[in-house]
Amino acid sequence: MNHFAIFRSADVPPNISSDELAAYTQRTILRMQQSGKSMPPLVIMHVSESVAALVGVSKTGLIRHNLSGTRELPFYYEIWLVGNAAFTDYVLALQGMIRDVEAVKGLSPPAITPSPSTQPILPDSKPNAA
Amino acid sequence: MSSRDLRTIDMRLSFSDDDTLANLVDNSKFSNNPARRTTIAARSARLLLEWLNPSSHIGRSEPTCLAITLTCKEIVEFVHENRQPDFASVTDRRSS
Numbered sequence: 001m002n003h004f005a006i007f008r009s010a011d012v013p014p015n016i017s018s019d020e021l022a023a024y025t026q027r028t029i030l031r032m033q034q035s036g037k038s039m040p041p042l043v044i045m046h047v048s049e050s051v052a053a054l055v056g057v058s059k060t061g062l063i064r065h066n067l068s069g070t071r072e073l074p075f076y077y078e079i080w081l082v083g084n085a086a087f088t089d090y091v092l093a094l095q096g097m098i099r100d101v102e103a104v105k106g107l108s109p110p111a112i113t114p115s116p117s118t119q120p121i122l123p124d125s126k127p128n129a130a
Numbered sequence: 131m132s133s134r135d136l137r138t139i140d141m142r143l144s145f146s147d148d149d150t151l152a153n154l155v156d157n158s159k160f161s162n163n164p165a166r167r168t169t170i171a172a173r174s175a176r177l178l179l180e181w182l183n184p185s186s187h188i189g190r191s192e193p194t195c196l197a198i199t200l201t202c203k204e205i206v207e208f209v210h211e212n213r214q215p216d217f218a219s220v221t222d223r224r225s226s
Contacts, residue, residue, distance in 0.1 A: 005178055005196040009205045022195040029193040039193075041182040045209075051202050055209040076182050 002029055004042040011048045013084050021046070021090060028094060040101060041076035044090070049083040060085040061093040065100065077101075171207030174198055178212060 004025055006018045021044055029039045045057075052058070057080045064078040077100075079093045181196045200208055 002193040003182055003184075003196075004193065005181055005198070007174070007178075007205060007208065008197075008199045010199055010201050018197045018199075022197060026193040026195065043178065043182075047205060048202065051205055054202075054206045 002033075002039070004029075004039075004044065006044045006046065009047040009051045011050070012046050013048070015084060016046065016081065016087050016090065018046075020087060024087075024091070025094070028098075032098070037102075039098075042097070043076060043078045044081065045078055046081040046085070052080070052082040057082060061089050061096075063093055063097050063100065065097075065104075169204070169207060169211075170200065171204045172211050174200060174204070174208050175211040 004022075006021055008018060025042065025044070032039050047055075047057070060080065060082040062078075062080040062082075064080070065076075077097050079090065079097060081090055081093075177198075178196070
């Protein structure tokens with residue numbers, strides 16, 4: 001799977017650009033493809049601290065994963081970057097997501113159920129917004 | 131959330147007052163076309179679902195990115211629009 005999306009709030013600090021995130025993600029996907037692996041759909045949410053608080057996200061680097069998918073809502077991951085997140089926060093979160101993809105694949109294939117649910121996964125290191 | 135084929139929706143923004151296809155009214159963020167009276171957040175959520183659906187990318191082999199910037203209000207609406215009822219019920223898998 002090659003598709004990913006970046007959603008930003010207009011008030012997010014400009015220290016990470018969508019172009020940077022997109023370029024790094026594309027390179028990562030291509031490297032995975034070259035090694036015979038695939039990336040699930042990914043949504044990068046880059047929001048200000050005020051928006052994060054309103055939607056219940058407390059820290060940068062949070063990864064969410066809908067463990068089951070439906071025809072309408074596919075199996076996908078979310079990575080949240082909050083406020084003054086650094087680019088390294090995204091790199092660590094993406095690495096954490098890839099490790100989780102491999103762990104989930106090692107357990108069982110995704111099931112199709114009518115009620116998707118999500119669970120947060122944190123990268124091994126826990127970078128906070130600078 | 132109801133689903134709909136986004137390819138039938140003209141997603142372009144209006145830059146002229148006489149554009150009846152997608153003329154966004156100031157502050158209301160609603161199209162003036164009765165067939166598409168929906169918020170930017172709702173349309174973005176549907177666009178995302180369509181984007182993540184593998185069948186929407188026929189013949190594409192390279193990684194493809196959808197990048198959207200929304201206002202604070204719109205992105206909060208977007209999260210609630212995109213999130214299923216049990217989405218907020220979360221646990222920390224790695225720490226458990």
